Amino acid sequence: MNSWRTGTRTQYRTYLSQWEKYCSDSDKNPLEPDPVLVIEFLTSLYEKGCGYSVINTARSALSSVLCLPNGVPIGQHVLVKRFLRGVFNCRPALPRYKQTWDVKVVLDYIEEKGSNTELTLKELSLKMTMLLALVTGQRSQTLRYLSIDNMIKCEKKVIFRLTELLKQSRPGFHLQPIVLHSFEVENLCVVKCLEKYLQKTEDLRSSSQLLISFAKPHKPVTTDTISRWLKTLMREAGVDVSVFTGHSTRSASTSAASMVGVPIQQIMDTAGWSSTCVFAKFYAKPVLPVSCSYSNAVLSSVSAC
CATH class of the missing domain: 1.10.443.10 (Intergrase catalytic core)
Incomplete structure (x- = not known):
């Protein structure tokens, strides 16, 4: 836990809590690294109107606690990565400013x-x-x-x-x-x-x-x-x-x-x-x-x- 800065801890806690509730409602184990379940969870965030930045943060939060059998974080699974690319194409996270003030x-x-x-x-x-x-x-x-x-x-x-x-x-x-x-x-x-x-x-x-x-x-x-x-x-x-x-x-x-x-x-x-x-x-x-x-x-x- 100390490897996370205070801001990261606050951000991740939000999505890990939502993940736990989502798994509980679906009668699934929140510690099971199931790529399909992760994509379904991220899809639920997308359907609530969340954009790429939010969903990518949720992906990072899950990656910090869930790993595939080969030790790769769940967020690096090929399907999860493709899903995030699709979210970016639909709701891109573009720079806030194209120019700055004088x-x-x-x-x-x-x-x-x-x-x-x-x-x-x-x-x-x-x-x-x-x-x-x-x-x-x-x-x-x-x-x-x-x-x-x-x-x-x-x-x-x-x-x-x-x-x-x-x-x-x-x-x-x-x-x-x-x-x-x-x-x-x-x-x-x-x-x-x-x-x-x-x-x-x-x-x-x-x-x-x-x-x-x-x-x-x-x-x-x-x-x-x-x-x-x-x-x-x-x-x-x-x-x-x-x-x-x-x-x-x-x-x-x-x-x-x-x-x-x-x-x-x-x-x-x-x-x-x-x-x-x-x-x-x-x-x-x-x-x-x-x-x-x-x-x-x-x-x-x-x-x-």
């Missing part, structure tokens, strides 16, 4: 809001979260794990070490320390914003987690709250949030960095991707060597556009 829209809005001292705690919290997301290209999960106990202040930059398991963490690979660089435009400088945010929340926090709620009792925020904050500021700035979620800051940030010539390998290292293939496929543009930091390149895209 970070200039949000950065212009942030700059026009005024200096950090003029912002309320709510406005400062949303600004802090958005700048962190854009200059690091990270998921909400990673932003949640930023801790002031693991923060190192240096001249013109701040470094956060990450000591928690992340989605991309695996044996031999973990995200590099996150480095926040100063930027010449003060209203867009993530380091200046961080300094003001820490000052304003110093007497409110009871946790070492960087991002805390702006409402009493000022508890550490969850991943969902961070995504909601990002989406709120995007909506205020004029981004179509009926299309784009809070997680889209990741693609918007890395696309902006690519547009101003940040090398693909630097983007991959900053965002925490280990393979350049997918990124190169969607952002294959002439790349010029640059000496600026990733975060400054993203913020500089305002003047480049």
